[in-house]
Amino acid sequence: MPAAADPVVRELYQNHRYPAMSHPLADPAVTAVAARLGGLTTAPPQQARILEIGCASGHNLLPLARRWPASRCLGLDLTENAIADARQLAVAAGIGNVTFHAADLRDFDPGGEPFDFIIAHGFFSWVPDEAKLALFEFCRHHLAPSGIATISFNLAAGWVPRLPVVAMVRVLQECAGGDLLATLELLREATDPATPHGANVRSIIDDMLAKGPDILAFDDFGPVNDPWPFDRFVITAATAGLRWLGESDPAENLPSALGDASRAALGPLAASPLQAQLAADFVVGRTFRSGVLCRDDAPTQPGLTSDTVVDFSVRQGAVTPTSADPLVRALYQALAAVAPACVPMPEILAALPEANPAALARLVFDGITRGFIRPRIEPLRFDPQPPACPALNAFLLACASRRLPLVDVWHQPCGFPAAHYQVLAAMDGSRTHAELAALASSRCPELAFEPWLRHLAGRGMFMPD
Numbered sequence: 001m002p003a004a005a006d007p008v009v010r011e012l013y014q015n016h017r018y019p020a021m022s023h024p025l026a027d028p029a030v031t032a033v034a035a036r037l038g039g040l041t042t043a044p045p046q047q048a049r050i051l052e053i054g055c056a057s058g059h060n061l062l063p064l065a066r067r068w069p070a071s072r073c074l075g076l077d078l079t080e081n082a083i084a085d086a087r088q089l090a091v092a093a094g095i096g097n098v099t100f101h102a103a104d105l106r107d108f109d110p111g112g113e114p115f116d117f118i119i120a121h122g123f124f125s126w127v128p129d130e131a132k133l134a135l136f137e138f139c140r141h142h143l144a145p146s147g148i149a150t151i152s153f154n155l156a157a158g159w160v161p162r163l164p165v166v167a168m169v170r171v172l173q174e175c176a177g178g179d180l181l182a183t184l185e186l187l188r189e190a191t192d193p194a195t196p197h198g199a200n201v202r203s204i205i206d207d208m209l210a211k212g213p214d215i216l217a218f219d220d221f222g223p224v225n226d227p228w229p230f231d232r233f234v235i236t237a238a239t240a241g242l243r244w245l246g247e248s249d250p251a252e253n254l255p256s257a258l259g260d261a262s263r264a265a266l267g268p269l270a271a272s273p274l275q276a277q278l279a280a281d282f283v284v285g286r287t288f289r290s291g292v293l294c295r296d297d298a299p300t301q302p303g304l305t306s307d308t309v310v311d312f313s314v315r316q317g318a319v320t321p322t323s324a325d326p327l328v329r330a331l332y333q334a335l336a337a338v339a340p341a342c343v344p345m346p347e348i349l350a351a352l353p354e355a356n357p358a359a360l361a362r363l364v365f366d367g368i369t370r371g372f373i374r375p376r377i378e379p380l381r382f383d384p385q386p387p388a389c390p391a392l393n394a395f396l397l398a399c400a401s402r403r404l405p406l407v408d409v410w411h412q413p414c415g416f417p418a419a420h421y422q423v424l425a426a427m428d429g430s431r432t433h434a435e436l437a438a439l440a441s442s443r444c445p446e447l448a449f450e451p452w453l454r455h456l457a458g459r460g461m462f463m464p465d
C-alpha cells in the first residue's frame with residue numbers, strides 16, 4: 001500500500017468523526033493474561049505506563065486511566081479534532097493521569113520511560129504500509145523489556161472475499177451516483193441467493209449493511225483497507241524485532257468457530273504451528289485478529305504449566321460446557337455461585353477443598369482456551385442489583401451527557417437511543433429509583449425501566465468508586 005494514500009487517511013478522520021468505542025480485547029487486564037500464557041509476566045496494569053496509538057477521541061483509553069489512577073496513560077492520534085474531544089472528556093470526567101497528543105506516529109518521540117502496554121486497535125489495516133512498519137518499529141523501540149503491544153488487524157483469509165464487493169460498489173457509485181447504502185441495497189437485490197455465489201455475496205452485503213453508514217466509511221470503504229495474512233504479520237513483526245505471544249483472547253488462539261471435527265482434521269499440522277494457524281484461519285474464514293506481541297529479547301519463561309492459572313482471576317463465560325464429570329460440574333457451579341464477579345483462582349480452589357488442585361488448574365486452563373472461563377489479571381466484584389439512588393461515575397456521566405456509548409466494567413461499549421441518554425444523564429446519585437422511573441416514563445415511555453436498570457447494574461455501571 002503506497003504512502004500516497006496518507007493524505008486521504010488524514011482527510012477522512014479530520015472531516016468525519018470516528019465513532020467512540022472501547023475495545024475489551026485491548027484491555028491490559030485481559031492482555032496481561034494472554035502475555036502470561038505466552039510465557040511473559042508483564043508489569044501490573046494498575047501501575048503501568050500505557051500508550052494508545054490511534055486513540056481517536058480517547059474512549060478506549062479514558063476508562064482504563066480512570067480504573068487505574070496510579071497508571072500513566074498517553075493517547076496519540078493524528079487527528080486534532082479527536083484529540084481535542086479526548087482532552088475535553090478527560091477534564092469533564094476528572095481523569096488526571098492521562099495526556100493526549102496530536103501527531104503522526106512517524107514524527108512522534110514520546111521520550112521518558114518505555115511503555116508497559118502499547119495498544120493499537122483499529123489502526124494497522126487502515127494505514128499505508130509505511131505507517132504499519134513504523135508501528136512495529138515504534139513498539140520495538142518504546143516497549144519496556146516486559147512490555148506488550150496489542151495490535152489488531154484484519155485478516156486476509158476472511159476479509160479478502162469482501163474486497164470485490166467494495167470494488168463493485170465503487171464502480172456502481174462512479175457510474176450511477178447514489179449513496180453507499182442505496183448502492184449496497186441495489187447490489188443485494190441483484191444477486192440471486194439461490195446460487196452459492198449469490199448467497200455468499202448477499203451475506204457479505206448483509207454484514208456490511210448491519211454495520212451501518214457511520215462505520216462503513218471508515219471500515220470496508222475506508223481509503224486504506226488492507227487485510228494481511230497471519231504469516232505476513234508475524235514475519236514482518238519479527239523482522240522489526242517483535243515476537244508474537246498469542247491472541248488477546250486465549251479462546252481465539254485457535255478460532256472459536258473451529259468445530260471439533262475441523263480441529264481433529266488439522267491435528268497433523270500440530271508440528272507446524274504457523275501453517276496450522278493459516279489453515280485454521282482459512283477454514284473458518286477468520287476476518288480479524290488481535291495479537292499480543294513483545295520484544296524479541298523479552299524475558300519469556302518457556303514451560304508454561306496449567307498451574308499458571310492460579311495467578312489469574314476468573315469468571316464464568318457466556319456458555320458453560322455440558323459434562324458428566326463431577327469435577328467439571330463442581331467447577332462451573334463454583335463459578336456460577338460468584339457470578340458476575342471475577343474472583344482470584346485461590347478462591348475457587350478454596351470453594352472446592354476436595355478437588356485435586358492440579359486437576360482443577362488443568363480444567364480451568366482448558367476452560368480458558370475454549371472460552372468457557374474468562375480470565376483477568378485482577379479480580380473484579382460489584383453488586384449486580386441496582387442501588388436505591390443509581391449513580392454513574394464521572395466518566396459515564398460525562399459520556400451520557402454527550403450521548404457517547406457508556407463503557408461497562410468489562411470494558412464493553414454500550415450505546416443507547418437518544419431519549420435513554422436523558423435518563424442516564426440524570427443518574428448522578430441524587431435521584432431515587434422511583435424518581436428515575438418517573439423521568440423514564442415521561443421521556444421514553446416505551447422503555448421497560450426496571451429490567452433496563454437491572455441490565456445496567458448487571459454490567460457494573462453503578463459500581464462505586
Ligand SMILES: C[S@@+](CC[C@H](N)C(=O)[O-])C[C@H]1O[C@@H](n2cnc3c(N)ncnc32)[C@H](O)[C@@H]1O
Pocket residue numbers: 009013018019020021053054055056076077078079082103104105106120121122123126127131218
Ligand atoms: C479506524 S480509527 C480507530 C480508532 C480507535 N483506535 C478505535 O479502534 O476505535 C484509526 C485512527 O488512527 C488514526 N491515525 C491514522 N494514521 C495515523 C498516524 N500515522 N499516526 C497517528 N494516528 C493515526 C486516525 O486519526 C484514527 O483516529
